[in-house]
Amino acid sequence: MMFRDGRQQRRWTAIGLLSMFVLLNCPKGAAKLQPIRTDYNAFFEGLIAMSKVSPLNQAFAGFVLNRDLPQANAQLAVAWKNAMGDHETLTPEVADEEFKWQMRTWVRIYYLFATGHTEAPNRLSSENTKRIEELFWNYAVAKSRVERADVKNRWFIQGSENHDIMDLGNAYLAVQVLAELPDYKVRPLPDGKTPAEHVTAWHSYYTEYCAERFRKGLLIEFASPTYGKYFIPELVNLRDFSLDSTVQGNANALLDLIWSDWAIEQLNGIRGGAKARCYQGKYSQGGARDSWYAMGRLLLKTDGWKDPSPFGHPIMGNGLVLATTGYTLPTVVKELATHPKARGEYAYVSRRPGRMTHIDPQPDHGGQSCWYHFADEDSRLLRYSWCTPDHILGSYTLDPALREDYQIYPAEPGRAEAHYAAITTQNLWQGLIFETGPDARIFPQTLGDPDKGHPEHSTTYVQQVSVQHENVFLTQANRNYPPLTAMRVYFGPGMKARLVEVNGWYILEEGNSYVGVRVFDLNDGEIAGKATWDDDNFLRTADPFAPVALVTGRKNQFPTRADFERYLATHRWVIEEGILTYLFHDKAGTESTLRLNTQEATVPRRNGVAVDFSPEKYYDSPFFHESEDRKSVRLEFGGESHTMTVD
Numbered sequence: 001m002m003f004r005d006g007r008q009q010r011r012w013t014a015i016g017l018l019s020m021f022v023l024l025n026c027p028k029g030a031a032k033l034q035p036i037r038t039d040y041n042a043f044f045e046g047l048i049a050m051s052k053v054s055p056l057n058q059a060f061a062g063f064v065l066n067r068d069l070p071q072a073n074a075q076l077a078v079a080w081k082n083a084m085g086d087h088e089t090l091t092p093e094v095a096d097e098e099f100k101w102q103m104r105t106w107v108r109i110y111y112l113f114a115t116g117h118t119e120a121p122n123r124l125s126s127e128n129t130k131r132i133e134e135l136f137w138n139y140a141v142a143k144s145r146v147e148r149a150d151v152k153n154r155w156f157i158q159g160s161e162n163h164d165i166m167d168l169g170n171a172y173l174a175v176q177v178l179a180e181l182p183d184y185k186v187r188p189l190p191d192g193k194t195p196a197e198h199v200t201a202w203h204s205y206y207t208e209y210c211a212e213r214f215r216k217g218l219l220i221e222f223a224s225p226t227y228g229k230y231f232i233p234e235l236v237n238l239r240d241f242s243l244d245s246t247v248q249g250n251a252n253a254l255l256d257l258i259w260s261d262w263a264i265e266q267l268n269g270i271r272g273g274a275k276a277r278c279y280q281g282k283y284s285q286g287g288a289r290d291s292w293y294a295m296g297r298l299l300l301k302t303d304g305w306k307d308p309s310p311f312g313h314p315i316m317g318n319g320l321v322l323a324t325t326g327y328t329l330p331t332v333v334k335e336l337a338t339h340p341k342a343r344g345e346y347a348y349v350s351r352r353p354g355r356m357t358h359i360d361p362q363p364d365h366g367g368q369s370c371w372y373h374f375a376d377e378d379s380r381l382l383r384y385s386w387c388t389p390d391h392i393l394g395s396y397t398l399d400p401a402l403r404e405d406y407q408i409y410p411a412e413p414g415r416a417e418a419h420y421a422a423i424t425t426q427n428l429w430q431g432l433i434f435e436t437g438p439d440a441r442i443f444p445q446t447l448g449d450p451d452k453g454h455p456e457h458s459t460t461y462v463q464q465v466s467v468q469h470e471n472v473f474l475t476q477a478n479r480n481y482p483p484l485t486a487m488r489v490y491f492g493p494g495m496k497a498r499l500v501e502v503n504g505w506y507i508l509e510e511g512n513s514y515v516g517v518r519v520f521d522l523n524d525g526e527i528a529g530k531a532t533w534d535d536d537n538f539l540r541t542a543d544p545f546a547p548v549a550l551v552t553g554r555k556n557q558f559p560t561r562a563d564f565e566r567y568l569a570t571h572r573w574v575i576e577e578g579i580l581t582y583l584f585h586d587k588a589g590t591e592s593t594l595r596l597n598t599q600e601a602t603v604p605r606r607n608g609v610a611v612d613f614s615p616e617k618y619y620d621s622p623f624f625h626e627s628e629d630r631k632s633v634r635l636e637f638g639g640e641s642h643t644m645t646v647d
Contacts, residue, residue: 002360004183005252008026014462015559016279020366022236036569037324038065040323040324041065041546042306043298043305043306043319044061044064044065044308045061045065045309045324046306046307046308046322046436046470047061047308047311047312048061048062048065048067048108049463050308050309050312051090051264051542052312052445053308054079054082054218054312054314055075055076055078055079055082055314056075056076056079056082056083056102056105056106056314056365056571057105057311057312057313057317057320058072058075058313059072059073059075059076059079059512060105060108060109060320061110061123061320062075063112063113063123064323064324066123066138069123069125069497071244072123073124073125073128076109076124076128077128079102079305079476080128080131081104082314083099083314084098085098085219086393087356090134090135090138090524091138091231092138092139093142094138095138095139095141095411096139096142096143097137099135099139099173100139100166100167100170101166101230101314101315101316102314102315102319102475103139103166104166104170104233104234104317104318105314105317105321106132106135107151107170107237107239107241107427108174108317108320108321108324109124109132109228110124110129110132110133110177111138111173111177111237111240111241112324114129114132115129121142128363133177133178133181133183133184133427133589133641135174136174136175136177136178136184137174137184137187138180139170139171139174140171140174140175140178140189140195140198141189141190142171142336143167143171144168144171144172144174144175144189144198144202144365145166145189145190145191145207145364146193146198146201147191148363148364148365148366149168149172149198149201149202149204149205149212149479150201150205150363151204151205151207151208152359153205153359154205154208154209154212155212155373155374155375155376156359156363156371156372156373156374157220157371157372157373157374157421157423158278158363158364158365158371159221159366159368159369159371160227160370160371160423161219161220161221161227161231161366161423162221162227162230162231162234163222163229163237163368165231165234166230166234167366168202168205169206169234169238169594170237171202171635172198172199172202172205172206172238172242173200173237173241173242175189175195175199175202176195176197176199176202176241176242176243178195178511179194179195179196179199184496187501198241200480201257201588203242203243203244203246203247205248206238206242206244206247206250206251207247207250207647210235210238210247210249210250210251210254210608210646211646211647212249212376212465213254214253214254214257214304214630214631214633214644214646215618215629215630215631215646216351216353216377216379216618216630217350217351217352217353217379217618218233218254218257218258218261218350218353219258219351219352219353220276220352220353220422220423220424221276221277221423222274222275222276222305222352222353222424223262223271223273223274223275223276223278223292224233224275224276224277224278225271225275225278225279225283225289225290225291225292226278226279226283226291227277227291228290228291228292228642229291229294229295229316229318230296230318230319231321232255232258232295232318232321232322233317233318233320233321233488234443235251235254235255235258236251236255236321236325236327237321238251239251239252239255239325239327240325240326242325246306246647249646249647250646250647253644253645254644254646255327256330256333256642256644257619257633257644259296259299259329259333260294260330260333260336260623260624260633260635260644261619262337262464263333263334263337264334264336264343264348264385264387264621264623265348265385265387265394266292266296266392267340267389267391267392267433267434268435268438268641269292269293269296269297269300269302269337270287270288270290270293270433270438270493271287271290271292271293271433272385272387272392272393272394272433273348273385273392273394273430274383274384274385274394274395274396274428274429275428275429275430276352276423276424276425276426276427276428276548277426277427278427278428278429279422279427279457280427280445280454280457280458280459280461281454281456281457284427284429284443284445284490285439285441285492285537286438286439287433287438287439288438288439288440291310291318293438294310294311294318294319295318295319295322296337297394298319298322298323299322299328299329300329300334300337300338302338306644307340312541317563318572323457327628330635330642331640331642332635332637332638332641332642333635335637335638335640336623336635336637336638339388339638340389340435342637342638343387343389343623343637344388344389345386345387345388345554345587346386346387346621346622347384347385347386347387347417347470347620347621348384348385348387348619348621349382349383349384349385349615349617349620349621349622350383350385350618350619350620350621351379351381351382351383351613351614351615351618352379352381352382352383352396352424353374353375353379353381353421353424354374354375354379354380354398354420354421354424354425355374355375355378355379355381355402355417355419355420355421356372356373356374356375356382356408356416356417356419356421356501357373357374357375357376357397357416357417357421358373358408358413358414358415358416359373359408360410360413361410361505362408362410367404370406370407370423371407371408372406372407372408372421372422372423373416374421375404375417376616377614378613379400379613379614380398380420380613381396381397381398381399381420381424381613382396382611382612382615383395383396384396384397384468384469386468386470386471386552388513388552388554389435389512390433390434390435390511390512390513390555391432391433391434391510391511391513391515391552391554392432392433393432393468393471393473393550393552394430394431394432395430395431395466395467395468395469395473395475396428396430396461396466397465397466397467397604397611397613398465398466398478398601399603399613400465400478400479400480400601400602400603401480401601401602401603402417402418402419402420402462403418403419403420403461403462403480403481404420404421404422404425404426404461404462405419405420405421405422406422415572419462422461423571425461425462425463425464426459426460426461426579427459427460428462428463428464429443430443430444430464430466430475431443431444431490431550432515432550432552434510434511434513435511435512436510436511439492439493440492440495440510440511441490441492442489442490442491442492442495442508442515442550443486443489443490444464444475444488444489444490444548445464445487445488445489445490445538446458446477446478446484446486446487446488446544447459447460447484447485447487447488448460448463448481448483448484448485448488449483449485460481460483460484461481462478462480462481463477463478463481463484464476464477464478464600465477465478465596465604467595467596467604467606467611468594468602469586469592469594469604469606469607470586470587470592471551471552471553471582471587472549472551472571472582472592472598473551473596474547474548474549474580474582474594474604475547475548475549476545476547476548476580476596476598477544477545478601479545479600479601480601484544485539485544486540486544487540487541487544487545488534488538488540488541488547488548489517489519489531489538489539489541489548490538491508491537491538491539492537493536493537495508495510495537496533496536496537502559502565502568503565503568503569504518504519504527505517505518505526505528505565505568506518506539507561507564507565507568509561509579510555511554512555512556513553513555514552514553514554514558514564515550515552515553516549516550516551516556516562516564516568517539517548517549517550518548518549518551519531519539519541519546519547519548520546520547520548520549520573520575520580521543521546522543522545522546522547522575522578522598524575525573525574525575525580529541529542529543529546530542531546532541532618537541540557545598547596547598551568551571551584553567566589570584570628571583571584575598577597578597578598578599578600579595579596579597579599580595580596580598581593581594581595582595584592592606592607593605593607593608594606594607595608618630619633623635623636623637631645631646631647632645632646633642
């Protein structure tokens with residue numbers, strides 16, 4: 001079977017990829033290997049030299065550089081002791097509780113450096129090899145079940161998306177090794193099945209897992225600044241180390257689409273658009289703290305890529321994975337990411353997983369405190385981003401009639417359909433970023449019950465009702481989520497001092513952009529709503545349910561602030577019977593309307609029509625072209641194209 005566009009670089013990838021050796025276009029049993037890559041050596045040199053680096057990560061760097069292997073193995077032994085803590089014996093519970101967050105690195109060390117799995121010199125000692133094999137057995141005992149690997153469970157998530165792939169993806173790669181080891185291959189796992197039977201089940205599961213996410217909206221924790229760093233390396237390990245060519249191919253295509261999706265709505269590596277699980281505080285307020293920024297910098301080799309400082313902690317294996325994988329960004333993705341002026345102005349509308357649906361029987365949830373089963377159709381969650389070379393304004397639209405939930409309840413089969421998964425709607429971020437710097441941003445933020453560990457912040461769900469068309473965005477705190485107590489608008493460092501108030505608008509000039517922010521008065525739409533400053537960054541609306549508008553412009557269209565003010569003066573709005581109707585002319589000069597029902601839980605309307613949660617295109621931008629069956633997406637930009645396909 002020949003791979004389609006975007007997968008010609010590799011066929012059947014066996015244990016030990018390009019960080020050590022890569023199999024290229026080979027069937028099983030006919031390994032054709034390529035020497036270790038050295039283009040990331042400077043990154044690993046810096047990692048070894050860091051004063052604060054874990055023994056695990058330092059050992060990994062030593063193995064990659066093939067330097068002082070006795071010391072690297074000694075460091076790995078220290079890492080093992082640190083992970084074991086006070087436990088004298090490795091058990092499935094210890095493997096789960098103490099090694100889980102590091103498993104991506106232990107897995108990668110074994111697949112790259114263990115004797116018998118590469119043709120490199122023996123870099124991993126026999127003692128460390130046996131330790132990791134024992135870890136694989138105990139992790140598989142804790143995590144792997146053939147019944148859980150049934151393909152019908154491909155949208156079932158235990159804990160959260162990143163927990164789920166850490167649990168199950170690592171279990172898959174562990175049993176793949178166990179199935180070939182004489183001491184383990186005949187041992188039955190807790191469900192009575194052999195490691196080989198588990199491998200077969202996981203092959204099928206992850207084939208469908210990757211294909212479904214490719215076709216149905218990508219990640220559940222979409223664009224999360226925190227959790228991307230835990231999901232992506234697990235997917236790369238699947239791509240690199242699965243012995244099934246279809247899993248490899250589908251994982252590769254999914255990675256291509258994920259990074260294409262990122263490239264379309266980022267400026268200088270800082271992601272714009274709506275984000276899930278974007279915690280209040282540093283992750284909401286600072287773009288450079290976003291893990292996608294560090295990962296993108298490594299893959300693109302843009303300024304600062306050699307800096308290993310984000311990757312010193314033992315759970316921060318994402319940098320180690322990306323610096324040793326055979327996966328590379330397609331050329332057109334690199335061009336798209338690094339040429340924002342050539343991209344121009346455009347809307348990017350994308351469907352994402354959100355709403356739950358019932359599943360019977362309910363799979364084992366791995367002992368997690370929450371679990372979800374996602375609807376693969378009618379997800380009731382849409383992202384909208386207006387992208388320009390100077391700024392990106394992005395939002396999400398939810399169905400405000402739905403609440404969040406944390407589990408599937410077998411005795412209540414209809415309950416799931418009326419709820420979003422909590423992880424999808426937790427701390428949703430939307431707003432405006434500027435190309436002037438990673439912290440240059442404006443966004444609305446609702447407050448609710450204080451976090452136990454961080455009382456100055458809130459964890460909120462389904463928190464805002466929003467609608468956007470091009471450069472105009474409206475939002476309101478969701479009345480259907482009772483814990484909400486306040487609506488605030490965040491302005492980045494130094495912005496408050498530069499704001500100008502004109503006719504109820506807070507107007508800011510930032511680089512080559514302008515933005516107008518307005519708070520509405522629900523009792524009298526003709527006047528501006530009242531708001532006061534909490535500090536130098538947060539503007540708090542007097543009415544917690546006062547709608548807020550963000551309207552942007554660029555200096556290529558409005559050379560002066562006065563020109564932008566005259567543009568804002570052409571916008572009209574009215575609030576009647578609790579419905580805010582906002583009228584303006586879009587980029588094409590067509591009169592457009594946005595409508596929010598500020599009193600009742602109804603879906604917002606754009607140009608008279610309720611927002612469509614099941615659009616014809618799931619990745620609607622000028623650069624994406626989807627096949628009818630959604631198994632193929634072609635990316636075109638600057639005369640280049642790349643086709644991503646799943647089986």
